[in-house]
Amino acid sequence: MGHKIFIKTFGCQMNEYDSNRIYDTVKKIGYHKTEKYVEADCYLLNTCHIRDKAKEKVYHEIGRVKKIFRFKKKPLVIVAGCVAQAENQEMLKREPYIDLVIGPQSYHKINDTILKYVEKNKKFEETEFDPISKFNFLKKIKNDSRKVSSFLTIQEGCDKFCHFCVVPFTRGPEYSRPFKQILNEAKYLVENGTKEIILLGQNVNAYRNKEYRLSNLILEIEKLSGVKRIRYTTSHPKDMTDDLIEVYKYSKKLMPLVHLPVQSGSNKILNLMNRKHTINEYIKIYDKLKKINPNIEFSSDFIIGYPGEEDSDFKDTFDLIKKIKFVNSYSFIFSPRPGTVAAESKLIDKKILLKRLEKIQNKLFENQSSMNKLLVNKTINVLVENFTEDKTRVFGRSEHMTSVIFNGKKSDIGKIVAVKIKQSNRSTLFAEKIYEPNKKVA
Ligand code: SAM
Ligand code: SF4
Numbered sequence: 001m002g003h004k005i006f007i008k009t010f011g012c013q014m015n016e017y018d019s020n021r022i023y024d025t026v027k028k029i030g031y032h033k034t035e036k037y038v039e040a041d042c043y044l045l046n047t048c049h050i051r052d053k054a055k056e057k058v059y060h061e062i063g064r065v066k067k068i069f070r071f072k073k074k075p076l077v078i079v080a081g082c083v084a085q086a087e088n089q090e091m092l093k094r095e096p097y098i099d100l101v102i103g104p105q106s107y108h109k110i111n112d113t114i115l116k117y118v119e120k121n122k123k124f125e126e127t128e129f130d131p132i133s134k135f136n137f138l139k140k141i142k143n144d145s146r147k148v149s150s151f152l153t154i155q156e157g158c159d160k161f162c163h164f165c166v167v168p169f170t171r172g173p174e175y176s177r178p179f180k181q182i183l184n185e186a187k188y189l190v191e192n193g194t195k196e197i198i199l200l201g202q203n204v205n206a207y208r209n210k211e212y213r214l215s216n217l218i219l220e221i222e223k224l225s226g227v228k229r230i231r232y233t234t235s236h237p238k239d240m241t242d243d244l245i246e247v248y249k250y251s252k253k254l255m256p257l258v259h260l261p262v263q264s265g266s267n268k269i270l271n272l273m274n275r276k277h278t279i280n281e282y283i284k285i286y287d288k289l290k291k292i293n294p295n296i297e298f299s300s301d302f303i304i305g306y307p308g309e310e311d312s313d314f315k316d317t318f319d320l321i322k323k324i325k326f327v328n329s330y331s332f333i334f335s336p337r338p339g340t341v342a343a344e345s346k347l348i349d350k351k352i353l354l355k356r357l358e359k360i361q362n363k364l365f366e367n368q369s370s371m372n373k374l375l376v377n378k379t380i381n382v383l384v385e386n387f388t389e390d391k392t393r394v395f396g397r398s399e400h401m402t403s404v405i406f407n408g409k410k411s412d413i414g415k416i417v418a419v420k421i422k423q424s425n426r427s428t429l430f431a432e433k434i435y436e437p438n439k440k441v442a
């Protein structure tokens with residue numbers, strides 16, 4: 001059987017990991033990836049439910065596919081991911097063009113589901129929360145990412161139930177993969193060209209498997225000689241335990257960037273959000289890490305205009321970002337999500353929301369730009385990932401995850417090279433490679 005699958009992915013890195021693993025799986029029944037819609041005989045949309053209009057986006061996208069295939073044989077249409085989980089059978093009823101609906105904890109059943117569909121021409125919905133079977137299945141299917149920087153999911157789901165968030169409903173309860181299983185996947189990735197491993201979880205630092213924690217995993221993965229860099233995301237301040245903080249003292253490969261979403265600078269709002277930590281506790285973590293290594297930087301997520309956010313609460317957020325200069329950040333206006341505690345709360349006036357968002361983003365972006373500017377004329381290490389799209393230069397990431405573009409060669413890909421920064425903007429550093437024949441870089 002030779003089929004072509006087109007996979008479109010929305011949402012977080014975990015969805016990207018899932019799309020890769022779905023592809024590793026469907027390859028077994030003869031599907032090959034295509035980058036062109038029109039060639040596909042299977043169209044898979046891996047969806048995200050985190051903010052408003054997620055559902056509508058999916059139907060809009062299906063509408064587009066319908067149009068493209070108006071005069072061609074209809075592809076097999078699969079909706080996977082968090083919208084699939086939240087909407088399940090409703091999707092099949094509302095849009096008959098959809099054939100299969102598969103949730104994020106049951107995509108290991110995708111091959112059986114496709115084959116059953118082909119055999120019986122019957123639509124299916126698979127939305128059980130079954131991460132144990134999922135990872136038991138996936139451990140037998142190689143992770144063929146073959147990228148310089150690869151994602152590796154170690155933990156799924158969330159038990160925290162922040163009042164604004166759908167993740168506990170779409171990904172289910174917290175589950176940590178067995179330690180050994182993760183190490184085997186890491187080994188395989190490295191044997192096949194991966195130099196940087198990004199450990200993933202909706203609450204990655206809540207990882208617990210028997211006596212093992214995230215700190216143990218980092219130190220164990222670090223022993224693989226092919227691994228040059230290790231990162232993890234996304235962590236929750238509540239789970240930023242001392243053992244994990246201490247790893248920054250010993251680890252040679254853990255990168256000095258901590259993505260630690262704070263959401264708001266106001267204790268009142270954090271409490272309303274059910275975030276389970278205070279600003280003081282957040283700053284304590286920041287101080288501890290900075291004391292260990294002043295080169296450690298932070299990035300964060302912010303929700304602007306959470307119900308009940310007054311001018312003084314917004315000012316607290318603004319003051320926090322003046323104190324902690326986040327190297328990168330994502331800020332979103334609060335979006336009421338069905339089924340969450342905050343869904344029915346009184347919304348703040350749209351004009352006020354937009355003003356606050358603009359003000360906060362201006363400040364966040366100004367901080368980012370000025371921090372990047374400080375790097376001009378400095379030499380930094382970059383892990384080179386690939387060519388730029390026009391193939392004229394290469395791109396990679398700094399230790400703090402900032403994109404770096406420079407005049408490299410094919411042989412630089414997969415290596416850590418020293419470059420001199422020539423120019424910068426808010427999100428990118430433009431550099432020149434330093435040619436120093438015998439110089440070894442970390
Ligand atoms: N587990 C992570 C944590 O606790 O910080 C966050 C994971 S969530 C997938 C990513 C980000 O989406 C959150 O940090 C939050 O800023 C944003 N987000 C989640 N629900 C939201 C909502 N209802 N409205 C706006 N932003 C939201
Ligand atoms: Fe969502 Fe909160 Fe869980 Fe993060 S900790 S995934 S924001 S419920």
Ligand code: F3S
Nearest residue numbers: 011012048049050082
């Ligand atoms: Fe979106 Fe699901 Fe990730 S809702 S952010 S794809 S966990």
